[in-house]
Amino acid sequence: MSEFSGYYDRLAEQQIRERVASRRTVSQMRRPRGRHALADRLHHLADRIDG
Numbered sequence: 001m002s003e004f005s006g007y008y009d010r011l012a013e014q015q016i017r018e019r020v021a022s023r024r025t026v027s028q029m030r031r032p033r034g035r036h037a038l039a040d041r042l043h044h045l046a047d048r049i050d051g
Helices: 002-028 035-050
Strands: none
Touching: none
């Protein structure tokens, strides 16, 4: 089992790094505010009703 512990540690570290990187890209995207946000929500609602 000790021969695999290093492998699992590296695998876990890689997954953590990938998740942190994906969170950074999501958090850096700008979300619309004000009337643009309202318009986006209304379009989304209309798509759901049509859908």
